[in-house]
Amino acid sequence: MSTPVDAQTFRNVLGHFCTGVTVVAGLDRGEPVGLACQSFTSLSLDPPLVLFCPGRTSTSWPRIRNGGRFSVNVLADDQRDVCAAFGATSAPKFSVVGWRRTAAGAVVLDGVLTWLDCSIEAVHDGGDHDIVVGRVRELGVERDHRPLLFYRGRHDLDEPFLSEHQ
Template identity: 70%
Template structure:
């Protein structure tokens, strides 16, 4: 039998993996909603599917889920304050950045690297998170510079710091 995994060591080990940072957006009626999310990934090219994993304690996710659709906003390295605002449970999130709605209804944040508009295909149990699979219905690349990264518990990691030097 395997010993149980220590939560602190588990978090430290997974912190060695750099992830990009996204903000998941959506609507509840006319109310714009959003949450910061590092647990995002592409899933399939055909059909075009992505996944993200919101925490079960999120107050925004249940409201977004009811709509059946969500947006994924890929943050740029100069958008740390946006990430902090959308990661907060008390800050007025949309005061940190401008936004617009696409003709398809996706809430897109200003200044993001790229965005995707998705419909919810499936939601699975993922322990203290949900695993949400979305079908991409619309998307656009807005910028070509570096992404905001989450690494070892923080966001102050330039992409160049993760690239080994070639000698």
């Protein structure tokens, strides 16, 4: 039995797919800018490519795009406050977490699990989102910790939640 595809049903069905949470960041006239992003994945090993999909209504993505490069910061499960700040449209995002620039200029947030520094290879139309392909130029592991996951509209994926909703 199938259900007609409407926006709410689509969101509900795909909400059953667990995703990691990242912050995509860049520099705009020397100032850091970033956005929370769940639609991130690896694309190719050779060449090393990743992709993410920012919404067309994002005010941060055009500022990142203008710089021609972006970093992806994979959040740890103790960084829910970072996710909330970067998911907001008007919050002073970089006031909730420290950050540094790598020698190549990537914006790396404190406390993340891993990071990647990428140049923009291509941007494709993805409906109400852009599909951004990035070539990985530099990357690193910061710490070994549990990742921040998003499932069915929530970040707190403790055992009672999962067993209660299975």
